[in-house]
Amino acid sequence: MLETQQIQQFQELFKQSQKLVLINHIQMDPDAYGSLGAFYLVAKALGKEMIVINDELPPEDFAFLGINNIFQTSIDIEEFDPDMILSFDAASEGRLGEIYVKNRDYIQGKNFVVFDHHSTNPGFGNLNFVYPESPSTCEIIFELFEKMGLEKYISKEVATLLTAGIHTDTNVFYNQNTRPETLEIAAKLMRYGADFRGSIYNFFQSFSMEKLKLYSTVGNKIVAYKNKKVFGSIVNQKDFDSIGATKDDTSGIINRLSNLKGAEIVFIIYEYENETKVSMRSKGYDVGKICASFPGGGGHKNAAGFTSDLATEKIIEKILEQIEL
Known part of the structure; x- marks a missing residue:
């Protein structure tokens, strides 16, 4: 190589x-x-x-x-x-x-x-x-x-x-x-x-109580799009504060979300106090290209992300308009 x-x-x-x-x-x-x-x-x-x-x-x-x-x-x-x-x-x-x-x-x-x-x-x-x-x-x-x-x-x-x-x-x-x-x-x-x-x-295999609660929050806020081929979840700063979770606790959660039955693309939007971070995963669809359409974003074909100062609704709109399934 x-x-x-x-x-x-x-x-x-x-x-x-x-x-x-x-x-x-x-x-x-x-x-x-x-x-x-x-x-x-x-x-x-x-x-x-x-x-x-x-x-x-x-x-x-x-x-x-x-x-x-x-x-x-x-x-x-x-x-x-x-x-x-x-x-x-x-x-x-x-x-x-x-x-x-x-x-x-x-x-x-x-x-x-x-x-x-x-x-x-x-x-x-x-x-x-x-x-x-x-x-x-x-x-x-x-x-x-x-x-x-x-x-x-x-x-x-x-x-x-x-x-x-x-x-x-x-x-x-x-x-x-x-x-x-x-x-x-x-x-x-x-x-x-x-x-x-x-x-x-x-x-x-090992995670904190706060991370377990964060898993639950992500799961409870899942929304399906594109005939249940795309799934997204939004976690805001209030959610983090209420369960005592930190940015470190988000590690790996997107990978579990990608195991949803029928999911071709998944994303999680984390609304922090000073920034909004988006993680995406897919099963073949080029999410790296989607993330690269946002300033500073990018990654791999099946795993990518970006940080944005756009409103969450605008982020979702921009993601979905690029997906053809």
Whole structure:
């Protein structure tokens, strides 16, 4: 999958670079967290000096993966003076948040490497490992390690981080994006000692009381469209406040909604105090294209999302007018 020329170019840059800045997308998911985290641990073992940045700290649910403490929400990037900046799992510059926007000109003037698997990624780095055929960015990072001959640095911790991203972005190999190579990589990671049970338990089986209540709220507010082939639900800030749920509790709920009988497309609209976030899933229909019609939106064919300042009614109208079933 990865191109030899790209790997050689990266290998030379990496060899020459001592100070690195790593960044992943806002509202990070396990693929963004795992791909960055795995790279961080391997680069640390190789003696690199790094700062890891994001607008937000990771969800507490990710703590079992062991690297929540490496993230910081501010940086004096000129003082640190990195040799290379690396982005993980961000489909666009907008997904890197305010911390990126503030430092964009500086970052764009440096060796800026992008690792991503979203089909809507325009390639905003000056070296882009963008492979939409890969179900996860974690697979891209694993292949990079192999092609660079870094297998001996793949510890149990590194393997578990990569496994978590693969599990969540493939819905434990259930999604249509799962490739034979995905299963082969998963088998290799298991041999490296990856905690498969821990990943599945923490991201698919264990949840808080607040999240359980949020599941119920989403279910109670489902509305059917397009002859019951499209289903949507709206959760507002009052709902979050009344049950004590947070943004972190929304993780994975859209995937459960997609299991509705007869559903071809599902969406959840989360009306937060300062923004409205939309998540979409489908069984073959290109929701990535729909989400890309909103500024800053995009993703994959069967899984995508966007943030909008439009009224909820207008968002639904714009979604539905693009769907022909």
